[in-house]
Amino acid sequence: DQQVKQNSPSLSVQEGRISILNxxxxxxxxxxxLWYKKYPAEGPTFLISISSIKDKNEDGRFTVFLNKSAKxxxxxxxxxxxxxxxxxxxxATGTYKYxxxxxxxxxxxx
Amino acid sequence: xxxVSQNPRHKITKRGxxxxxxxxxxxxxxxxxxxxxxxxxxxxxxxxFQNEAQLEKSRLLSDRFSAERPKGSFSTLEIQRTxxxxxxxxLCASSLNRGLEYGYTFGSGTRLTVV
Numbered sequence: 528d529q530q531v532k533q534n535s536p537s538l539s540v541q542e543g544r545i546s547i548l549n550x551x552x553x554x555x556x557x558x559x560x561l562w563y564k565k566y567p568a569e570g571p572t573f574l575i576s577i578s579s580i581k582d583k584n585e586d587g588r589f590t591v592f593l594n595k596s597a598k599x600x601x602x603x604x605x606x607x608x609x610x611x612x613x614x615x616x617x618x619a620t621g622t623y624k625y626x627x628x629x630x631x632x633x634x635x636x637x
Numbered sequence: 638x639x640x641v642s643q644n645p646r647h648k649i650t651k652r653g654x655x656x657x658x659x660x661x662x663x664x665x666x667x668x669x670x671x672x673x674x675x676x677x678x679x680x681x682x683x684x685x686f687q688n689e690a691q692l693e694k695s696r697l698l699s700d701r702f703s704a705e706r707p708k709g710s711f712s713t714l715e716i717q718r719t720x721x722x723x724x725x726x727x728l729c730a731s732s733l734n735r736g737l738e739y740g741y742t743f744g745s746g747t748r749l750t751v752v
Contacts, residue, residue, distance in 0.1 A: 531679075559737045570641070570728055571680065573740030616679050620737050623668065624693070627679030 530554050531619050533628035541636050546604040548631050550617035553598060557619040562591060562602045565614045565630070574615075575602070607635045639663075641744035643729050649750045650719055657715045658747045662731030669712050670741060671704055672728040673697065680728055686712060687734070719751045 532551045540546045552560075558579050563571035577584040577591045577600065584591050590603045604611055612635045618625040642661040650656050662669050667688050672680035683702070685693045688709035698704075701719075706712040716723055726748050730741040 561738070561740050563740070563743075568745065570730070570743030570745045572743070576738040576740060578738060618679070623685055623737070624670070624682040625680075625741075627681070629677060629679050 529629075531617060531626050531628040533617060533631050535631050536629070537632040537634070539634045539636060540607045542609055543606045546602075546607045546611065546633055546635065548602040548604075548615050548617075548633065550600050550602075550628055551598055552600070552619050554619070554621070555595075555598065556621050558621045559619070560591070560593060560600050561618045561620070561625065562589075563616045563618060563627075564611075565616065571616060604633075607633075609635050609637050611635050641729055641731050641742050643727075643744035643747050645747060646745065647748045647750075649752060652721060652751055653718055655715065655717045656719060656749065657713055658727055658729075658749075660712045660714070660729030660731075660744060661710075662712070662729070663742060665733065666731035666742070667709065667734050668732045668741070669706055670730045670732075671712070671714055672730065672743075674726040674728060674746070675724075683714075683727075716749075719749075721751045724749055724751045 561576040562574040565571040593600045614630045614632045616627050616630045618627045644659045669686040671683040674680045686706040701717045704714045726746045728746045730743040732741040
């Protein structure tokens with residue numbers, strides 16, 4: 528039972544354009560949703576989060592949108608930079624443990 | 638703040654051997670977590686410590702797995718009688734006792750290969 532799903536395993540975007548990464552979930556009891564970024568040979572790094580009572584949270588070039596009725600969230604990166612190339616995981620939580628999706632590999636082309 | 642440190646970075650072991658991994662969390666963090674990540678998957682929760690108390694163990698953590706956090710500082714994860722299915726990246730993370738929206742800090746992981 529995969530409660531958090533990232534259906535796109537990979538995404539390529541031109542430098543300077545918008546990157547949109549998507550995530551779907553099934554459990555309406557989740558309180559927070561988070562995005563992590565992972566470079567090869569490193570652990571995941573926390574990027575941004577959103578509370579279930581909000582529909583948008585912005586931090587610099589990164590914006591997360593939450594659509595509770597659709598049980599869907601997305602991460603927008605504008606403008607995309609080559610250094611953003613990494614695997615992005617969405618995660619959801621209602622307690623101290625996070626449930627992660629399978630990740631989307633983003634490649635930003637120079 | 639030197640981050641979360643995990644040792645060793647890589648471990649290759651023969652099936653049936655025991656292995657032990659160490660995690661040193663960020664010093665003021667009282668929460669510590671172990672996750673496991675296999676190829677093509679996201680990290681999966683294994684266990685959680687609040688100070689020295691192990692508060693939850695996932696069903697993924699079979700009887701061959703044991704984790705400790707003596708004195709609420711570093712933690713060890715031991716796998717006995719390793720199997721090929723144990724091959725994975727083992728990630729440790731730590732956090733302060735605060736809101737879930739702040740995330741945790743992960744270490745770089747220990748990659749285990751069972752041959």
